[in-house]
Amino acid sequence: MARGKKKRAAPPATNPLPLKRLKKSTTNSHAVSIDKLGWQKVSMPDRLDDVEGFMGMEEVEGVEIVRKSDGSFEYKKIAGMPANSKSSRANETEGGTEEEAWKGIVEVGGHVKEKVKLKKPKGKKKIIKEIAKTEGSAGNAFAVLSDDDEDVSLPAWGPLNLSLPVLRALSQMSFTSPTPIQSAAIPEIVNGRDFIGKASTGSGKTLAFGIPIMEYYLKRYCHEIDGEIEKPERLPVALVLSPTRELAYQLHSHLISLAAFIPEIRIVSVTGGLSIQKQLRQLTENGGADVIVATPGRLWEVISEGQGWIERLRKGLKFLVVDEADRLLQEGHYKEVIEVLHLLAKRTENPDEGESEEDRAGSEIESSDEKSVKFNNKSKTREIEKVERQTLVFSATFHRGLQQKLAGKSSKKSIGGDLMDEKESMEYLLKKLYFREKSPKFVDVNPTGQLAERLSEGIIECGAMEKDLYLYFLLLRYPSRTLVFTNSISSVKRLAPFLAMLQLPAYPLHSGMIQKARLRSLERFSSSSNPNSILIATDVAARGLDIKNVDMIIHYHLPRTADMYVHRSGRTARGINARGVSVLLCSPDEVLSVRRLVGKVHESDPTVKSTGRYLMKGFNVDRKLVNRLKPRIDLAKKIADSSIEKQKKGHEDEWLKTAAQELGVDYNSDEFSKNGNARRGRQGSKIKKDRAASATKGDLASWKAQLNELLKHKVNSGFSELYLTSGTVNLAHSLFQAQLEGKSRDGFLGLEERSALEEVGG
Numbered sequence: 001m002a003r004g005k006k007k008r009a010a011p012p013a014t015n016p017l018p019l020k021r022l023k024k025s026t027t028n029s030h031a032v033s034i035d036k037l038g039w040q041k042v043s044m045p046d047r048l049d050d051v052e053g054f055m056g057m058e059e060v061e062g063v064e065i066v067r068k069s070d071g072s073f074e075y076k077k078i079a080g081m082p083a084n085s086k087s088s089r090a091n092e093t094e095g096g097t098e099e100e101a102w103k104g105i106v107e108v109g110g111h112v113k114e115k116v117k118l119k120k121p122k123g124k125k126k127i128i129k130e131i132a133k134t135e136g137s138a139g140n141a142f143a144v145l146s147d148d149d150e151d152v153s154l155p156a157w158g159p160l161n162l163s164l165p166v167l168r169a170l171s172q173m174s175f176t177s178p179t180p181i182q183s184a185a186i187p188e189i190v191n192g193r194d195f196i197g198k199a200s201t202g203s204g205k206t207l208a209f210g211i212p213i214m215e216y217y218l219k220r221y222c223h224e225i226d227g228e229i230e231k232p233e234r235l236p237v238a239l240v241l242s243p244t245r246e247l248a249y250q251l252h253s254h255l256i257s258l259a260a261f262i263p264e265i266r267i268v269s270v271t272g273g274l275s276i277q278k279q280l281r282q283l284t285e286n287g288g289a290d291v292i293v294a295t296p297g298r299l300w301e302v303i304s305e306g307q308g309w310i311e312r313l314r315k316g317l318k319f320l321v322v323d324e325a326d327r328l329l330q331e332g333h334y335k336e337v338i339e340v341l342h343l344l345a346k347r348t349e350n351p352d353e354g355e356s357e358e359d360r361a362g363s364e365i366e367s368s369d370e371k372s373v374k375f376n377n378k379s380k381t382r383e384i385e386k387v388e389r390q391t392l393v394f395s396a397t398f399h400r401g402l403q404q405k406l407a408g409k410s411s412k413k414s415i416g417g418d419l420m421d422e423k424e425s426m427e428y429l430l431k432k433l434y435f436r437e438k439s440p441k442f443v444d445v446n447p448t449g450q451l452a453e454r455l456s457e458g459i460i461e462c463g464a465m466e467k468d469l470y471l472y473f474l475l476l477r478y479p480s481r482t483l484v485f486t487n488s489i490s491s492v493k494r495l496a497p498f499l500a501m502l503q504l505p506a507y508p509l510h511s512g513m514i515q516k517a518r519l520r521s522l523e524r525f526s527s528s529s530n531p532n533s534i535l536i537a538t539d540v541a542a543r544g545l546d547i548k549n550v551d552m553i554i555h556y557h558l559p560r561t562a563d564m565y566v567h568r569s570g571r572t573a574r575g576i577n578a579r580g581v582s583v584l585l586c587s588p589d590e591v592l593s594v595r596r597l598v599g600k601v602h603e604s605d606p607t608v609k610s611t612g613r614y615l616m617k618g619f620n621v622d623r624k625l626v627n628r629l630k631p632r633i634d635l636a637k638k639i640a641d642s643s644i645e646k647q648k649k650g651h652e653d654e655w656l657k658t659a660a661q662e663l664g665v666d667y668n669s670d671e672f673s674k675n676g677n678a679r680r681g682r683q684g685s686k687i688k689k690d691r692a693a694s695a696t697k698g699d700l701a702s703w704k705a706q707l708n709e710l711l712k713h714k715v716n717s718g719f720s721e722l723y724l725t726s727g728t729v730n731l732a733h734s735l736f737q738a739q740l741e742g743k744s745r746d747g748f749l750g751l752e753e754r755s756a757l758e759e760v761g762g
């Protein structure tokens with residue numbers, strides 16, 4: 001028999017619960033299913049740092065593991081070990097020493113395996129008491145704060161009247177003042193308004209909705225009555241919808257940081273990549289989830305499993321948050337969003353319970369007007385407010401027609417007309433959000449721009465086939481944390497190993513990678529020990545991702561839309577006072593589209609309005625210097641092409657061999673290849689590819705040796721007397737230094753290198 005601490009992969013996100021002084025008794029235990037053991041998430045470092053291999057680990061304490069005669073295992077809870085009931089948790093807080101609750105030895109199969117030491121989170125009791133005081137002081141958390149607590153002093157947040165646990169978390173994150181979107185959104189949302197917020201990338205939209213959610217949770221669930229926390233029936237209070245898994249992880253982790261001082265709140269992420277069974281368990285264990293961050297597809301799957309989830313969400317949700325709203329709502333494959341919203345809306349929003357789905361879909365405008373009438377009726381309003389949720393929508397970009405409409409101006413586009421057009425339009429989709437108010441509060445904190453203020457933009461014009469060379473030049477000339485965007489998965493697959501061969505720390509990210517590999521790339525890219533890391537990504541990384549200290553964005557391929565340019569470029573210059581650079585690599589036949597695209601992004605800029613055009617800075621690089629890097633690039637390309645073709649050929653051969661076996665014929669690779677060529681008649685590229693694939697091991701070894709030899713030698717830039725080698729010059733330094741010295745904001749490298757700049761126009 002063994003008394004065990006067991007670990008396994010799967011994440012219910014929860015703050016640590018208070019633990020009791022534990023006994024080592026093994027009596028009175030009975031076998032339970034492994035899923036009912038009360039798994040707890042292994043706490044992770046903040047944000048995405050340091051998660052390799054551990055994202056989603058859970059652990060459980062106080063379990064006996066008994067090997068049965070048939071070799072299988074039976075699990076028993078040890079009496080006296082941590083329980084999850086409300087009352088036992090409250091008692092546990094009273095008992096135990098401040099630090100160390102229990103020590104023991106975990107044994108498996110008679111061998112000592114692991115020492116166990118449990119820690120009781122400090123100060124929980126105190127926080128609960130302080131919240132109770134806050135309630136008593138007419139919601140003025142600052143009164144409590146200034147009286148009792150000296151270690152939190154955040155006067156700039158004063159006007160928002162936040163509770164102590166929230167202020168403590170803000171202090172811990174060193175957020176000394178609210179950002180404009182936070183100042184604008186928080187009071188409105190706390191006052192019960194539906195809210196649509198537009199603010200530039202990296203401007204703190206997550207906390208703009210996160211803080212009101214936490215304030216509501218504290219008010220609703222954190223009352224102390226007779227030494228116990230009062231818990232009314234626990235239902236999820238907020239659902240946050242995110243367009244991508246990475247963004248969901250990030251939102252989840254940001255909200256957890258914000259909830260660091262909030263007792264017992266459970267913030268759970270529901271995204272693809274983990275088993276549905278596990279996620280259902282996370283949603284229900286330990287009293288259930290309070291805040292759910294979800295990607296629409298997986299959420300739809302989860303609620304389709306039944307188990308009363310739809311009703312729980314309908315009944316409990318106070319906030320529905322749609323983050324990166326335009327993407328979530330615009331793209332065709334977000335059909336699940338519409339389904340989820342429709343299902344959630346039914347109970348509170350549908351005035352005619354008996355109405356069919358079709359009837360409802362056909363009467364959107366009428367029913368939204370009807371709702372607003374009811375909302376304006378005083379007694380009805382109160383009734384509705386009790387059960388209805390607030391809808392909060394945030395993005396850095398919104399469809400222009402929608403924006404005009406929200407700002408109260410008439411849209412040129414008619415709401416009627418062709419059904420397909422309407423379906424695809426933002427107006428139609430927004431109706432699907434079932435706002436409670438006819439005119440939700442709309443705030444655009446950056447009406448004249450969507451890009452971060454301290455972002456510098458520029459373009460480099462180069463031949464279509466020279467993009468690799470110029471990319472390498474930029475990465476070498478300006479070592480810094482850099483995100484490179486391409487438009488295809490195959491380009492990511494090619495560029496990441498290609499740059500790695502050139503000894504640059506480049507990692508891939510695209511939707512074809514398994515989730516664990518995606519997270520590993522993100523973790524390596526964001527690691528503080530790797531300040532010049534490079535992420536080669538598709539647009540899966542364009543939205544919402546918040547990685548510290550990204551200095552430079554390179555658009556290896558042009559973004560397909562102006563919005564995507566905004567979101568990609570928004571991965572740098574994030575947060576208060578941060579700076580960054582966005583560079584477009586552009587072939588001559590792309591210049592016109594770039595002008596159009598960037599001009600569109602800047603069209604509301606006052607200077608553009610007055611002059612009628614936007615001047616985009618071009619970065620006229622020293623071509624001689626670039627050419628000195630060419631031999632490296634040629635060799636690296638040969639090696640990369642050869643390995644890719646070999647891989648492809650390997651897969652193809654394997655497939656053909658299997659097919660031949662199934663057909664009962666002999667397989668000869670060369671013969672197949674010859675016949676294939678003859679049929680296709682497009683031998684040029686095929687021959688080239690075959691040549692790459694047929695490079696011998698000796699060829700490869702020789703190319704690699706030549707490349708390594710080249711990489712050992714620095715390249716004299718002859719430009720600013722700097723030598724080109726990884727890690728010598730910092731873009732942030734050269735660019736931002738120039739900016740800080742008061743030189744042109746638009747200037748790419750500052751005045752001393754002004755000759756390198758030319759105006760491209762736009």
Ligand SMILES: Nc1ncnc2c1ncn2[C@@H]1O[C@H](COP(=O)(O)OP(=O)(O)OP(=O)(O)O)[C@@H](O)[C@H]1O
Pocket residue numbers: 174175176177178179182199200201202203204205206207395396543544545546570571574575576
């Ligand atoms: N009040 C604040 N003071 C300082 N930094 C803040 C504050 N609020 C948020 N931040 C930080 O600013 C960064 C950007 O925040 P967030 O990810 O919420 O931006 P966003 O507006 O949602 O961006 P995007 O549109 O790209 O998704 C984060 O690192 C966050 O921790």
